[in-house]
Amino acid sequence: MSDLVVVDAVSKEYAGVNAVTDVSLTVAKGERLAVIGPNGAGKSTLFGMIAGEHRPTKGRVWFAGSDVTAWTPSKRASAGLSRTFQVARLFTSMTVRENVYMAALNGPGGARIRPWDNWLRHKGVWQLVDEVLESTSLSPLADASAASLAQGARKTLEMAMAVAQQPVLLLLDEPTAGMSHEDALGAVQQLKKLVQEQSDLTIVLTAHDMEVVFALADRVVLMAGGRTVVDGTPAEVAADPRTREIYLGTSAPKEVSL
Amino acid sequence: MTTPVAGARATLTSWHLIPLFVVVALVIPQVTGGSYLFTWTAVAIWVLFAMGTNVVFGWTGLLSFGQVAFFGIGGYTVAVLHDRLPDLPGPVLLLAALLLASTVAAVFAVGALRTSGPEFAVLTLVLAQVLWLLTYRVRALRGDEGFTGLSGVPFGGDRVLRTDQELWYYTIAVVGIGCFALWRLHRSTLGASMRAVRDDPWRAAALGYKVRRTQIVAFSVGGGLSAVAGGLMVHHQGVASPDLLGFAISGEVLVACLIGGLRIFWGPAMGAIVLVWSHDLFSGTEIDTGLFVGVLLLLIVLVLPTGLGGLPAAVRRRRRPARPPKGLSAPPPGVPDDAGSLARTPVNALDVEDRR
Amino acid sequence: MNDLLPIVVSGVAQGVPIFVVASGLTLIYGVLHILNFAHGAFFLIGAYVLATQLTSTSLGSFVITVLFAGLVVMLIGMACEFFVFRRLYAAGSQVSFLGAFALFLALQGAAQLVWGDNPRTAQYPADLSGATEILGAFVSVYDVAVMAVGAAVAVGLFLMLNKSSLGSRVRAVAQDRVMATALGIRAPRVSLIVFAIGSFLAGAAGALTAPVTSVDMSLAASYIVPAFVVVIVGGLGSIQGALLAALLLGVMESVLFRYATWMTGFSYYLLVAVILMFRPQGLFGSFSRTTQIAR
Numbered sequence: 055m056s057d058l059v060v061v062d063a064v065s066k067e068y069a070g071v072n073a074v075t076d077v078s079l080t081v082a083k084g085e086r087l088a089v090i091g092p093n094g095a096g097k098s099t100l101f102g103m104i105a106g107e108h109r110p111t112k113g114r115v116w117f118a119g120s121d122v123t124a125w126t127p128s129k130r131a132s133a134g135l136s137r138t139f140q141v142a143r144l145f146t147s148m149t150v151r152e153n154v155y156m157a158a159l160n161g162p163g164g165a166r167i168r169p170w171d172n173w174l175r176h177k178g179v180w181q182l183v184d185e186v187l188e189s190t191s192l193s194p195l196a197d198a199s200a201a202s203l204a205q206g207a208r209k210t211l212e213m214a215m216a217v218a219q220q221p222v223l224l225l226l227d228e229p230t231a232g233m234s235h236e237d238a239l240g241a242v243q244q245l246k247k248l249v250q251e252q253s254d255l256t257i258v259l260t261a262h263d264m265e266v267v268f269a270l271a272d273r274v275v276l277m278a279g280g281r282t283v284v285d286g287t288p289a290e291v292a293a294d295p296r297t298r299e300i301y302l303g304t305s306a307p308k309e310v311s312l
Numbered sequence: 313m314t315t316p317v318a319g320a321r322a323t324l325t326s327w328h329l330i331p332l333f334v335v336v337a338l339v340i341p342q343v344t345g346g347s348y349l350f351t352w353t354a355v356a357i358w359v360l361f362a363m364g365t366n367v368v369f370g371w372t373g374l375l376s377f378g379q380v381a382f383f384g385i386g387g388y389t390v391a392v393l394h395d396r397l398p399d400l401p402g403p404v405l406l407l408a409a410l411l412l413a414s415t416v417a418a419v420f421a422v423g424a425l426r427t428s429g430p431e432f433a434v435l436t437l438v439l440a441q442v443l444w445l446l447t448y449r450v451r452a453l454r455g456d457e458g459f460t461g462l463s464g465v466p467f468g469g470d471r472v473l474r475t476d477q478e479l480w481y482y483t484i485a486v487v488g489i490g491c492f493a494l495w496r497l498h499r500s501t502l503g504a505s506m507r508a509v510r511d512d513p514w515r516a517a518a519l520g521y522k523v524r525r526t527q528i529v530a531f532s533v534g535g536g537l538s539a540v541a542g543g544l545m546v547h548h549q550g551v552a553s554p555d556l557l558g559f560a561i562s563g564e565v566l567v568a569c570l571i572g573g574l575r576i577f578w579g580p581a582m583g584a585i586v587l588v589w590s591h592d593l594f595s596g597t598e599i600d601t602g603l604f605v606g607v608l609l610l611l612i613v614l615v616l617p618t619g620l621g622g623l624p625a626a627v628r629r630r631r632r633p634a635r636p637p638k639g640l641s642a643p644p645p646g647v648p649d650d651a652g653s654l655a656r657t658p659v660n661a662l663d664v665e666d667r668r
Numbered sequence: 669m670n671d672l673l674p675i676v677v678s679g680v681a682q683g684v685p686i687f688v689v690a691s692g693l694t695l696i697y698g699v700l701h702i703l704n705f706a707h708g709a710f711f712l713i714g715a716y717v718l719a720t721q722l723t724s725t726s727l728g729s730f731v732i733t734v735l736f737a738g739l740v741v742m743l744i745g746m747a748c749e750f751f752v753f754r755r756l757y758a759a760g761s762q763v764s765f766l767g768a769f770a771l772f773l774a775l776q777g778a779a780q781l782v783w784g785d786n787p788r789t790a791q792y793p794a795d796l797s798g799a800t801e802i803l804g805a806f807v808s809v810y811d812v813a814v815m816a817v818g819a820a821v822a823v824g825l826f827l828m829l830n831k832s833s834l835g836s837r838v839r840a841v842a843q844d845r846v847m848a849t850a851l852g853i854r855a856p857r858v859s860l861i862v863f864a865i866g867s868f869l870a871g872a873a874g875a876l877t878a879p880v881t882s883v884d885m886s887l888a889a890s891y892i893v894p895a896f897v898v899v900i901v902g903g904l905g906s907i908q909g910a911l912l913a914a915l916l917l918g919v920m921e922s923v924l925f926r927y928a929t930w931m932t933g934f935s936y937y938l939l940v941a942v943i944l945m946f947r948p949q950g951l952f953g954s955f956s957r958t959t960q961i962a963r
Contacts, residue, residue, distance in 0.1 A: 105518070131520035143515035145508050147575065156508055159501065160520040169502035219519060375762050427944050429761060430703040430904065434896045435944060438937045441893055445933050559889045563769055570766070603777025609770035613763060614755060 057116075058083045058223055058256045059104060064113030066099050073099040075280040076113075081223075086249065086257045088271035088288070090264075092301060096280040097260045098140075098227070104258065105137050105225055106130045118222060131160065134222030136215075140231050142208040146201040150192055150211055153200050154183045157215035182218060189251075190214040190244060206237030213244060226259035230266055242269050264292070276300065329495060333488035340484075341477055349476050350548075353483050355588045357544045360487045362568040362580035362587075363494055364537025369566065370574030371503065372530040373510030375429075377562050378436030379538050381443050382413040384557035386539025389413070391459035391552035392452065394466075402465035402473070402547070406486065409543040410536045417535025421528040437562070444557040458553035462546045483544050490537055491581075497533070498577060506530050538565075560602065567609050674806075675922045681811040683918020684818035685877055689891055690898040690910045691821055692869035698905025699842040699862045701761050702753060705768035708892030709775035710741045710867050712885070714874025716779060717741070719788035719883045730793035737875035738868040744775070745867020749860055757845075757859075776888050787884035814876055821869065825907050828865075838862060842905065897940045903950030912951060 059081040066074040074096040081087050089097045102108040103115055106127035114123045122130055127137075145153050158179045187193045190210055195203070203211065209229070216224055229245065230238040246269060249257065261267050267274060267288055274291040276284040278300045284291050291297055340352050365379045386409040393405050424435045448455040465473040465482055473482050497503045508516040509526045517523050546552040564587060572583030587605070594601045693707045717737035722730065748771055756764045796810045829835040840848040841858045849855045874887075881887070898917060902909025920935040943950065 126517065127514075128517040128520050128522050131518055137518050139514065139518075143512045143518075145511040145515065147507055147511050156504065157519050159504075169505075170496070170500045172499050173501040173504035174499075215515075215519070375765065423941070423945055430697075430765060431900050431944060431950075433703070433765065434900050435940070437893060438897065438940055442934065442937045445937075449930055563773065566766070566769075600777040600780045602773045603781065606770050606773025606775070606777055610752065610767065610774060613767045613770055614752065 057081065058085075058118060059258070060116035061100070061104065062114045062116065064100070064103055064110040064115060066096075066103060066108055067111045072280050074103070074110075077277075077280075077282050078113075079275065079282065081256060081258060083256055084254050086270055086272045087259070088267040088274045089258065089260045089277060090262070090267060090274060090291075091277035091283075094279075095277040097277050099280075100277065101225065101227055101258070101260050105135070131219070135225065136217075136219040136221035136223070137225035138209070138212045138216050138227055138229065140228045142205075142212040144200040144203075144208060144211060144215075146199070149197050149199055150203070151183060151187065151196040153211060154186055154192075154214050154218045155179060158182045158186070158218040158220075161219040161221075182220075186214050186218045189247070190217070206233055206240070209233060209237070209241060210244065213241070213248075217248065221255070223256045223258070226257065228260055228262065230261070230263055238263070238266070242266055245270055329488070329492050333484065333491070337481060337484040337488070341480055346476075349480055351588065351592050353476070353480050353548055354545075355585055356480075356483045356487045357541050357548060358565075358568065358584035358588050359581045360490045360544070361538055361541035362565055362572070362584040363491060364534050364541065365565045366534075366569045366574065366580040367494070367497070367506070367530050367537070368534035369569050370579070371498070371510065372506045372527055374527060374531065375433045375566075376436040376531070376534070377433045377566070378438070378440035379534065379565050380557055380559070380562040381436070381440040382417060382535035382538035383542035383545070383561060383565075384440075384443055384447075385409065385413045385416060385535075386542030387546040387552045387556040388447070388453060388459075388542075389539065390543040390546050391462060394462060395459055399466060401468045402482065403486075406540050406543045409539040413539030414532045414536035418528055418532040421531040425524055425527055425531075440557060440559070440562060444554055444559075447554040447557065456554065458551055459546070460551050462552060463548075463550035465547050479547060483548070486540065486544060490540060494537075495577070502526070502529065564605060567605050570609060570612055675926050676919050678807060679919030679922030680915055681807050681815060681918070682921055683914040683916070684815045685873060685880075686891075686894050686898055686918065687911050687914035688814075688818050688821055688873040688876070689870060690895045690902070690914055691825060691907060692866035692873070693895055694899045694902065694905055694907060694910045695825065695862060695869075696866040697899065698907075699838055700753070700757070700764075700859055702756075702764040702768060703761070703896070703899075703904075704866070705765065705892065706745075706748060706771035706775060707768075707866075707870050707895065708888035709772045709779065710745060710870035711874035711877075711891050711895075712776060712888040713744065713779055714738065714741045714871030715878040715883045715887055716783050716788065716874075717871070718875035718878040719790040720783065722790050725791050725794040727793045727795040730796075734872055734875040738872035741871025741874070742864050742868040745870070746860055746864050748867075749863035753863070754856065754859070772888070772892075776885060780885055785885070787882045788878075789882060790878040792879045810879065817876065822907065822911050829907070834858075834861065894936050897936045901940050901943050901950055903952035906950070906952035909950060909952035 057080045059079070061077060061079040064074060064077050065072065077096075077100060079100075089100060091097050099108060103110050104117075106122070106125055106129070110123065114121055116122065117130060117135060118133055120133065122133070125133075145156060148156065155174075159173075159176065161182075184193075187196055190213060192207070192210060192214055195207060200208075200211065209232075213229070216226075226245075230241050233241060242265070248255070249270060257270070259266075259270065271288055274284075274286065274288050275282050276291055276294075276297055283300065284294045284296055286294070341349055344352060361379075361383060365376070368374050368376050368379070386406075389409040389412050390405045393400055393408055420439060424432055424439075427435060447453045463474060463479070465479065467473050467482075473479055505516070505521050505526050508519075508521055509523050513523045516526075542556060545556070568583035568587045569580040570583065571586050572579030572581065590604055591601050594604055689707070689711055692710075693704060696702055696704045696707075714737040717740050718733050721736065722733045752767055752771060753764060756767050792810055796813050797808075799806050799808045800812065801807070827835075829838060837848070837853050837858050838861075840851065840853055841855050841862075845855050848858075874891075877887075877891070894917070898910055898913045901917070902911070902913035917936050917939060920939060921932060924931045924935050
């Protein structure tokens with residue numbers, strides 16, 4: 055099937071709270087999907103179920119033709135899924151270059167590496183690392199310790215790592231969260247460049263910032279109260295009256311009791 | 313230890329270790345004598361024990377309070393085998409200890425790593441206690457009576473290594489091989505994945521690294537090397553008794569790692585030297601080594617988390633003015649540069665606190 | 669079935685002292701997220717204080733000395749919190765655990781300096797000596813008194829945590845320290861109080877155990893491990909969990925003693941292993957702090 059990701063009637067319940075209820079979604083190869091919604095809408099949980107962080111209480115998740123509902127995040131990563139985190143997660147004891155290297159090592163480029171090989175000796179991987187550092191403008195920081203980076207650079211490094219994995223599906227969790235306006239614009243530019251360079255890369259992102267959504271997505275799903283409410287192009291969703299209702303609260307969305 | 317960038321200046325390879333160990337092996341007996349050589353042998357054993365333990369603790373970030381379990385398995389394996397088959401050469405005994413302990417460690421880890429953090433630490437403690445109890449309950453292990461007559465190491469043919477000098481060479485050779493293997497492991501992709509799992513298990517998993525499997529392997533390696541150290545110890549002391557599984561030993565090996573510095577390759581070795589010699593120093597006095605070790609550990613935890621090995625770096629940082637964090641644009645205040653700090657080590661790779 | 673009753677009763681008698689030790693430990697963990705290894709040293713010091721300070725066998729004198737031991741240990745505990753643990757909260761639970769272990773070693777070493785290596789003994793108070801019969805089991809009067817104390821501790825802690833204003837502040841800090849501070853609760857003061865209560869309980873437990881056993885340095889280790897096991901099986905932070913686990917383990921030991929003596933001493937460990945395999949958070953624990961990412 056040409057659908058890369060299929061989410062089938064998925065629900066997630068935590069201790070009496072229905073975070074996600076009966077959501078079905080498909081993502082086609084090459085599509086750029088943004089999942090938006092107010093806080094508590096369930097976007098992070100849905101995202102987590104695609105990434106492997108959470109296991110649905112009901113329903114199945116399919117990725118690249120396989121039922122991945124029970125797969126761990128690392129197994130999904132090996133199948134071509136890569137993701138970023140809302141608060142960038144990096145290897146703090148390593149340099150920027152080494153972080154990207156670790157990401158690339160596990161991608162298709164590093165497939166022939168054995169556990170006892172010297173970890174720094176894979177030339178093919180270094181080439182990819184240098185390319186990625188160049189394209190994300192991280193080259194000047196390449197030998198800096200990842201722990202010493204400021205917020206914006208951390209997110210960029212995470213992005214570089216995700217790209218270095220050479221994924222089939224890229225999941226971006228709030229790619230501009232916590233960034234200054236300047237940094238956010240820079241990040242969006244990076245992403246646009248990426249989107250253009252790798253036209254068959256499928257992207258799913260969650261976002262709060264409509265600018266980001268408009269810049270990157272060709273399809274938007276609006277969630278509220280654990281369900282999907284609106285699904286369409288960014289323009290369609292923006293114009294939909296339900297969107298205004300949900301965000302501006304003229305009538306309260308289905309309440310999630312905590 | 314930040315490894316150098318590929319293709320950069322010539323670096324210390326594992327092969328450079330061999331002359332280093334040969335020099336140490338030859339010099340120490342010349343420079344010291346008599347009872348000091350005996351203590352240096354104990355130091356060498358603890359170097360192996362601490363370096364092995366650090367694979368679990370410093371490299372992979374797992375706090376294991378039961379390393380003494382494997383130390384004891386090693387000691388008892390050598391003792392029991394030697395008792396049943398007195399002609400088996402020493403290296404074969406140690407190999408058996410290594411294999412048995414690594415297997416037990418792996419099996420234990422598969423189950424125990426379903427928990428994390430304090431629960432995991434206590435489970436490792438429980439393992440050590442269970443084994444201690446077993447030495448009293450299983451007749452073949454002889455309880456307090458233990459095994460004696462172990463100071464002779466059979467070495468093929470009719471040769472038995474018995475003098476302090478011979479035992480020193482035997483011990484340092486084994487420890488040297490162990491350290492060589494550890495150096496290679498540290499430089500390997502597997503070693504790098506252990507560090508990745510320690511730094512951020514979520515990130516490692518999201519990149520496709522098998523977190524649980526890496527932890528199990530690390531635990532198994534640490535257990536195996538600790539067992540070899542235990543095997544050497546029973547030759548050193550000549551006896552194997554339940555004291556080999558004493559509670560305090562677990563704490564002391566962790567202290568050795570911390571004193572020297574978790575993130576420094578030779579840190580645990582330095583810590584072992586400090587620990588064993590301070591035992592020696594305090595053995596004549598009224599002061600319990602526990603008090604000294606406890607106070608030292610307290611100081612490290614409060615003041616110098618990177619351990620004594622981190623002292624040069626800490627001093628350097630004091631001297632330089634604080635640098636602003638690096639970023640692509642003018643950044644807000646960033647993350648402090650203390651990548652080696654003890655405080656950054658998660659309790660267990662899977663213990664992640666959501667601060668949201 | 670009549671056979672079983674005395675075994676259960678004597679099992680309960682065995683488990684209660686462990687509960688009293690564990691209650692302070694689980695309280696401190698629940699609120700401050702520190703698995704306080706030093707608790708073992710607190711227990712030890714409490715036992716030594718009683719053994720060395722008790723001069724008469726009168727009940728009144730005994731009670732006062734137990735309280736005195738608790739008080740001494742309480743002050744030591746508060747000093748530990750103020751000078752050591754306070755600095756380690758931000759650094760995470762592993763560092764606190766190591767700090768607690770350091771304190772354990774240091775305090776045990778200090779105890780050895782003060783009281784030396786010779787074992788001490790303490791006398792039962794005259795009014796509590798002898799044995800009595802409960803439900804077919806012969807239990808010493810002293811054990812009954814300890815059970816009563818254990819029950820009082822359990823009830824007292826429950827009331828304190830659930831019905832008092834201090835209790836609600838404690839629970840707030842346990843749930844979310846930062847949020848509690850934002851709401852105006854003085855978290856450092858609450859931490860100090862919790863530590864005071866926890867260490868008092870440890871010291872008193874040590875003092876109460878002194879007449880029953882020979883008091884020497886190994887006491888610290890031999891009581892801390894079962895206490896840890898009880899805390900973890902019960903679920904970190906749960907007082908009722910600790911009570912249930914302590915009673916369960918006491919009864920298990922008692923049953924094993926009767927039917928499979930060679931297995932005594934193991935029951936604690938086997939139980940913790942089995943329970944944690946199937947329910948890693950313990951009987952009453954919750955998964956709020958740790959999330960599994962690899963299965």
